[in-house]
Amino acid sequence: MLGLTSVCVFLFSALALAVNSGYSLGALVLLLASSWLLWKRPRLDLQRRDYLLMGVMLTYFxxxxxxxxxxxxxARELDMPLRVLLAVPVLLLLLxxxxxxxxxxxxxxxxxxxGAAMAFWQLIVLHLERPQAATSNAIHYGNVSMLMGMLALCGLDWAREQRHRMTWSILLLAGALAGVLGSVVSGSRGGWLVLPVCGCLFSYYYSKGRGARYLAAILGALLAACILAYILPNSRVPQRVAVAVNDIKQFQDSDNVTTSIGQRMEMWRTALTLSSNHIWIGMGRNGYLAAKQQLAxxxxxxxxxxxxxxxxxxxxxxxxxxxIVGVMALLALFLVPLSLFARALRHSAPGAQPYALAGVVLCTCYMIFGLTTSSLTLxxxxxxxxxxxxxxxxxxxxxxRTA
Incomplete structure (x- = not known):
């Protein structure tokens, strides 16, 4: 069973962006394998933290x-919260x-x-303006690509403790670079917002015990990388930033909603207007669409x-x-795991800290992604x-446990 869970965890991430719905394969096999717990009944030694994590997922559902x-x-609206429920037996299996x-x-x-290789192929060979790899949307590809790049950086401390530490370090750094580049070529600006936040997290974490000079060097390298991405010839970053600034100006001056950001702002304004009359339990999907039709x-x-x-x-x-009840459930889904991982980052054994850092980065990225797109509706x-x-x-x- 250890071999099966390892293969599934590998396939979950490895196929996420390169195969259509590739992330579902590993998750589905893990879910099916969790039925083994009903017969084998292994000792789990669950702690209060484990119950808290499962509890927030069940509450959200x-x-x-x-x-x-x-x-x-x-009924199809049940698909998304159902995914959260199904993660609970997978958690028990992996524990x-x-x-x-x-x-x-x-x-x-x-x-x-x-994912980045497929995106560059779409950009260079197929001449797609917004590469999306094997996903259905360039925005979500860009966000997940950035996320995987940031997660890869979390493993550098783990790589240093391995027998082939140089090979592992190069692999993770290459994955981090590919993730960021994939996000850049996708043109998904919302994903770029996580870079300064994650950069500060990494700077703090990797400079612990190494002094202020080490921290300054990391921050300087991060700033240099951002500047380089902006000034490189044919870079998509300045173009997409200029479009964003122009979209905002047009919306402010004339309520122009024909642009990407203009449409977002109109959707945000409409959602706030409609929610004021249904503040506690909302109006549901059907009520939301019907109310928008009436306003139009x-x-x-x-x-x-x-x-x-x-x-x-x-x-x-x-x-x-x-x-508000739904917003509180959503915030709990983000903040409870974030607090658990953050606490482990401060107090756990060194071997556990790369996973705690990755958990903090994961929750932080999703909280930022959610500002400019509805990540949890797909x-x-x-x-x-x-x-x-x-x-x-x-x-x-x-x-x-093994520390």
Missing amino acids: FIFTANMLYQGDP AYPPRPSAWWSGVAIGAMM DAGKMNAVIKNHTNAHNDYLDALVKRG NIGIIMLVFPIVMLWAMLRQQE
């Missing part, structure tokens, strides 16, 4: 499901049979490189956004559809959050 049933939303660390770190690095018919909202099924912001989407968004959470938590707990 039940709150969203109850709200959907009350609002009369279509009983934790995967090999090499499976996780190699999967993340290889997955980022395979009355000329109070631009009709260009009436067919968008989400608010392009995780927090506003939860607010307008599920109310399979790739919800699965690439909850399943890495349980994988990292199981490996962290294993390192604590």
